[in-house]
Amino acid sequence: MAEPLTRSTSTSHTSLISLEKEQTKQNHHIISSPPSLKDPEKASPTPQDPPQPTPSQRPYTPLHWFLVLLAVYASAFLYGLDNTIVADVQAAVLETYASVEKLGWLGIGFPLGSIATILSLGKAFSMFDIKALFVGSVVMFSAGSALCGGAPTMEALIVGRVWAGAGGAGMYLGALNIISYNTTEFERALYVGILGLTWGVGCILGPVIGGSFADSSATWRWAFYINLIIFGVIGPIMVFLIKPLNPRPDLPTGQKLKHMDWVGVVLNAALYACFVLVFTFGGAQWTWDDHRTIITFVFFGVTIILFSIQQYLPLFTTISDRLFPGDFLKSRSMVLLYIVTSAANGGLFIPIYYIPLYFQFVHNDSAIDAAVRLLPFICLNITGTMANGLLMPRYGYYAPWYLLSSIFILVGGSLMYVSDAATSNGAIYGYTILIGFGTGIVQQAAYSIAPAKVGMQRIGDAIGFINQAQIGSIVIGLTITSTVFQNIGYKHLSSALAGQGFSGEEIHAALAGAKSAIFEGASEETKARAVDAIVKAIADGYILVIAAGALMMVCSLLLKKEKLFMAAAAGA
Template identity: 30%
Template structure:
């Protein structure tokens, strides 16, 4: 039976090729003639399990965007809107490196299943959340698990297919991620309108449990995929749990500051000032811990000091911040100002998401022909900045041709640039540094979303409440914050509604102008990295 479901590798090929890859700081040696790859039905079900895993993570990144207005309505939590995205991204970014080290020093299957269980627990908590705080905690737990799931998928790929076939399966996972990123807002809108927003999280249970069961029962790590031997002290140092804990503490201080400042507490209050000081001190301490950890750090200082890595990391920090900000606040415009349903909001958001995925694939191919990454970073950020500036001009009663056309520019600009930082950083890195370099760039990408979605929450709520005193002075701030975006049209009288909508639009414009500024910062950061060609680097590597 075993002989029918597994195939041995070709001996001659294994003698000629170095079958190794590096992922998450773990060196993976592909099976040799002494080991076997799965094939047939066994290979198919394992790949399907990995596809389902990537599907869950990709959906969680985007599915909640169209549901947020209804969530704020149910929990009366408009002032906490930034947390629903930031909590997930915060832990997703923080624990990327930790999971990579865990895969290196522990059993591959056990670590993967643990990450999946954590994700499912977080999803279940989100789905059953009795209040906004429980939902936020669930999002943070889900992000912790998601950080290990995606990296684990790519590591497992290295053990189920020979090196010349792995690009096919990696491409399949990438296609799945792109597709689900498009489907997410649509599915979130349908669930919210036809059932409940809670199905945005319940969906992870029927998808995730079979995937984890398949990996647990079918996937068999090869005998040589043994954890790296190290003392408990060394393992703990490598995991950099101290750095992760300090970073989480710093981000919580920052997110609370953005939530409270100017709404429930004044910007000059002791609580807000202390949180801001605490954030600064903890971030300084995090930097010192990373410097002390050296090669064990989540963000290896030696690599971060490289100009190419620093430049593209700074670029993706700003670009990603603008991207996540717009993805979360454009649906609020659709549902609060344009009066759309959640499902129609998801459909109206398609130009942005579809074109960013399409042009992301195109730019990934084009850069291999052109070589100069600066062209893509500069062009993409310019187009994205123009699109964001046009989004800022949206107002009450803007025609569909405006908000659809402006999103075309957003999608094209983002797609041209968003894949390039990782490609560039990897191309100019030594083979042994690729995993650490990738982790650094992804950290900055996710951290941009964490920080600036929260900043957008602060400027949105502060400007909304300030405008309310002008356009609808007889309406209390508490009432507006308690009424979710979808219910604005039916909650207030026609006369009052116009003032409330003008106030909402003022807040949204403040968030949109922040996104535009971030796009401009991304363009300026392009010039931090040196102007080089990936082709020349490849030629130099071949000569060496």
């Protein structure tokens, strides 16, 4: 029998996964040691973790521990909330700034800030004082939120979104570390599971809360200011009640800084930034043959090559200190899990952003009404996630879940692709329910599977690896879909409105919402043609959902048909 599972904070997700084999009459778990990868790399020795406290030995009184949990769960909720809160305020924001070509940045900016920094922050949390990093991340998130709320320009709003995304990633990692260090193995799974659920609830409620503010006298700016109010209430708990915790007291600060993979930090951030820049500006603000587009493409390709070489050799770092756990690429299962996780989360977030947009154009819905129409999708997504969390660890087989998910996503995505403005609301609800349930039954599954596929010392790396797939897919999916909407939407509208005398600027403005010149002053027939063209552009975005479902189906057939002992885990 393996020794009890210990805490791992070497990467972005430092949740502890207990592999459940059987349960005694006293409900104590016997931990089963998972198999290691075929070609594991030898990790450098790490210092012994502090003794795991029992509830009575925890350095908090029961009241203080309750308040600490309230603070860390609130931070996880807000991190999830800001992932999707702009999904239903896009029209209101664009009415303020009239920058339709930058529409995609509203959704892309936040996860871009997270994916560009989350591996780096994960390394930092494994060495530096956890409280200091957590509070610092909260300050970053709050500052970014304040900038978003008070942004005088669209550019300032975008900067605030990226800034808040980086702070949000640190908040979530800090919450995981605080819980991991202050709970026993038997209670930890519950606390971490609640953390993941809290993040998920935030993601789900984002469009509804954002839409409510957009339709109120408070305006869309309070969708961001609300973060400051909440942190104003729980901030004293973070500053005065959370205990400092140094995971590497054996190393001075100078040595800790040397263990950071600084070259990898820069290249990783540059890689995602170049990707977003080229696909956001290309075709919208810059033509595809513009020298700026070409140069950005070149920088993107060079950055991928440099980061791959730097991590593989490794250069200016060590195998144990490098950001990306490249040895996982030698494992078929880990690579396939990375791909199916990316496909599932890409298929999830595209509808979250574009279902409200559909109803705003077709039915001239307010932001809150459009958000309410997301509820069938959201409810079935939650149902699917709960079903997977309860049943997959119990029976141990995971490959069938991905096959079933791919079928739902493929069917739902295909039906949304062929939908138009005349499609009934009931049909749209049904189609999106298929996608919602299909993504729900696997979107968190890999956080339980991946740790069971590696050695115990690599559990933190495995969770970070899957987290990279999850957050990265949000950035990639929303970036590509935004490019499709802006470029294809303009072509469809130009064709539909040919000969009507509308300028290119007015056609671009029509993509922003119903208050453009086309929708305010044109005839009903012209408005109908414009709506049909825009809905077609939205439908074209579901090509990516269809591709995600097809890719997942192929990968699900390649996954091993094995049974694992696993327990539910939290991911974000």
